[in-house]
Amino acid sequence: MGTFDKILTTAAVAMVLGGTVLATASPASAATRNGVCEAGEFCYYFNSNNQGSVSDFTGSVGDYGTRQPSCFDFKGPGAGKGKCIKNAAASVWNRSGKTVRVYFNSNYGGSVYQDFAPGAKGNLKAGLKNQNASHQFGPSSSARVNMSYALYKTGGGYISCGFDGYVHTSGRHEGIDIKRSVGSDVH
Incomplete structure (x- = not known):
């Protein structure tokens, strides 16, 4: 086995052992269910x-x-x-x-x-x-809101084409269209 092969083998063993130690170590900040109300709980x-x-x-x-x-x-x-x-x-x-x-x-x-x-x-x-x-x-932080019942519904408006999240694919809509009747107030 040449010097280069020995270095590679030593490095590989060190990474495996180091990974094992890291995988079994638990973060110091991780709280356990210990019956004490601590910060973060x-x-x-x-x-x-x-x-x-x-x-x-x-x-x-x-x-x-x-x-x-x-x-x-x-x-x-x-x-x-x-x-x-x-x-x-x-x-x-x-x-x-x-x-x-x-x-x-x-x-x-x-x-x-x-x-x-x-x-x-x-x-x-x-x-x-x-x-x-x-x-x-943190409930509802990412919940979707049903826009069918938003402000514009009471004024005769409705969403004509929904928003699909900035997906840059040909033929996909990239915004929200809100239609209102002629003469409706704009908010």
């Missing part, structure tokens, strides 16, 4: 006024589960520790940098929900207290 409390056991999250959860050992549970010390959080939380503290929405139904559903801005602490409203089934970080 959204936390449920078993009791009102941020009392009792805590269940902490760093992301959205569509279904908490209802039975041990597979459910999301209250981890911190105090009343409720070890209980599944679905339909059992009374208050929250949003220590994340995003608005978090708590839903009545699993998979971010139902007409009953409550938003908590970054830094907000509070009790869940009557329709959600002990009725929480999912939560979502």
Whole structure:
């Protein structure tokens, strides 16, 4: 084996070993579900006024589960520790940098929900207290708005050709056309 081959082999081994070390190392900033409400987390409390056991999250959860050992549970010390959080939380503290929405139904559903801005602490409203089934970080930030019911609809206008997102393909429309009747006010 020549000198060049030895260098290549050594470099390849170093990359493989280095990659293995990097793959197994966890980021220092990554929070764990440890029952302590830390910066960057959204936390449920078993009791009102941020009392009792805590269940902490760093992301959205569509279904908490209802039975041990597979459910999301209250981890911190105090009343409720070890209980599944679905339909059992009374208050929250949003220590994340995003608005978090708590839903009545699993998979971010139902007409009953409550938003908590970054830094907000509070009790869940009557329709959600002990009725929480999912939560979502930053809901609706990328949701599409049905323009069929926008301002122009009430003035007799409508969208004649929708916007498809700046796709530069021949024959595709690159804007929004709004038609209004003759004599309509322009806003």
